Amino acid sequence: MPAPVTVRSGHELDETSDAIDAVNVLKGKLWDDRSEFDQEKDKNTFRDYEGACDRVKNFYKEQHEKQTVEFNIKARVEFKSKTRARMGVWQAMEMLNTLVDESDPDTELSQIEHLLQTAEAIRRDGKPEWMQVTGLVHDLGKLLFLFGSQGQWDVVGDTFVVGCKFSDKIIYPGTFEGNPDFYDAVYSTENGIYQPGCGLDNVMLSWGHDEYLYHVLKDQSSLPAEGLAMIRYHSFYPWHREGAYRHLMNEHDEQILNAVQAFNPYDLYSKSDGLCDVEKLKPYYQGLIKKFFPDELDW
Numbered sequence: 001m002p003a004p005v006t007v008r009s010g011h012e013l014d015e016t017s018d019a020i021d022a023v024n025v026l027k028g029k030l031w032d033d034r035s036e037f038d039q040e041k042d043k044n045t046f047r048d049y050e051g052a053c054d055r056v057k058n059f060y061k062e063q064h065e066k067q068t069v070e071f072n073i074k075a076r077v078e079f080k081s082k083t084r085a086r087m088g089v090w091q092a093m094e095m096l097n098t099l100v101d102e103s104d105p106d107t108e109l110s111q112i113e114h115l116l117q118t119a120e121a122i123r124r125d126g127k128p129e130w131m132q133v134t135g136l137v138h139d140l141g142k143l144l145f146l147f148g149s150q151g152q153w154d155v156v157g158d159t160f161v162v163g164c165k166f167s168d169k170i171i172y173p174g175t176f177e178g179n180p181d182f183y184d185a186v187y188s189t190e191n192g193i194y195q196p197g198c199g200l201d202n203v204m205l206s207w208g209h210d211e212y213l214y215h216v217l218k219d220q221s222s223l224p225a226e227g228l229a230m231i232r233y234h235s236f237y238p239w240h241r242e243g244a245y246r247h248l249m250n251e252h253d254e255q256i257l258n259a260v261q262a263f264n265p266y267d268l269y270s271k272s273d274g275l276c277d278v279e280k281l282k283p284y285y286q287g288l289i290k291k292f293f294p295d296e297l298d299w
């Protein structure tokens with residue numbers, strides 16, 4: 001008699017624990033779905049330009065009115081005409097720390113925080129060292145602001161192509177009505193001064209921290225082509241996020257688009273991560289810097 005009871009109760013126990021397992025699986029699934037949903041919701045709150053404050057709106061109005069072809073040619077000539085400073089990467093990060101980016105609706109943290117948050121998010125995901133160090137330096141081009149830029153409008157913010165029609169995929173597209181190029185017979189056409197399929201290398205992007213840093217680092221670092229592309233195009237949201245300017249791309253640009261898109265979430269979503277302990281992280285990142293950059297660079 002006792003045997004069947006044991007068997008029965010054992011069986012009941014099995015059933016009970018199966019049921020508990022099933023409930024837990026279900027709960028886990030609900031929890032996963034829920035956290036995914038919450039994450040999505042959080043992600044949707046980034047880059048809200050409609051709800052952005054006047055600081056951001058005024059910034060873009062000024063930028064979109066002043067980034068002309070003429071200005072862009074002059075900015076490139078000016079860039080090539082001199083070296084602005086000579087210093088190491090960490091020193092550059094510290095120097096940049098005084099800047100608060102007027103174009104950014106998502107963070108008011110210092111730039112060193114943003115650079116470390118980006119690099120740390122990349123490191124946490126087990127990505128290679130070159131990508132971590134790319135995250136660490138990607139916004140150092142904002143130093144331009146301390147090197148005699150005309151304001152923030154020629155340093156920060158999203159980028160776009162000049163010399164052809166301003167894409168309606170750019171944020172606040174209506175503000176281009178204040179840009180003289182908007183009325184130019186050539187610059188206002190779909191291809192403008194470019195040949196379809198000419199490749200982004202042959203296209204002039206609005207001048208700012210991406211383009212500047214790319215030119216500084218292309219001959220002064222051992223970053224791979226993907227890292228340099230992440231730097232050069234990380235603010236080119238109309239292209240990497242909104243799908244604009246496909247008609248100007250060549251085959252090579254398809255590959256770099258993947259790289260830039262892989263980088264973007266680390267740049268954008270790490271802005272809500274906790275603060276970094278700068279002093280604690282410094283030795284690790286100084287080690288990485290040594291691997292990819294000379295002790296001092298021409299800026």
Ligand SMILES: O[C@H]1[C@H](O)[C@@H](O)[C@H](O)[C@@H](O)[C@H]1O
Nearest residue numbers: 101103104156157158234235
């Ligand atoms: O406001 C931000 C900021 O200036 C970033 O550094 C830039 O890369 C982004 O494209 C822009 O939206």
Ligand SMILES: [Fe+2]
Nearest residue numbers: 138139234235
């Ligand atoms: Fe940036």
Ligand SMILES: [Fe+2]
Nearest residue numbers: 114138139267
């Ligand atoms: Fe950034």
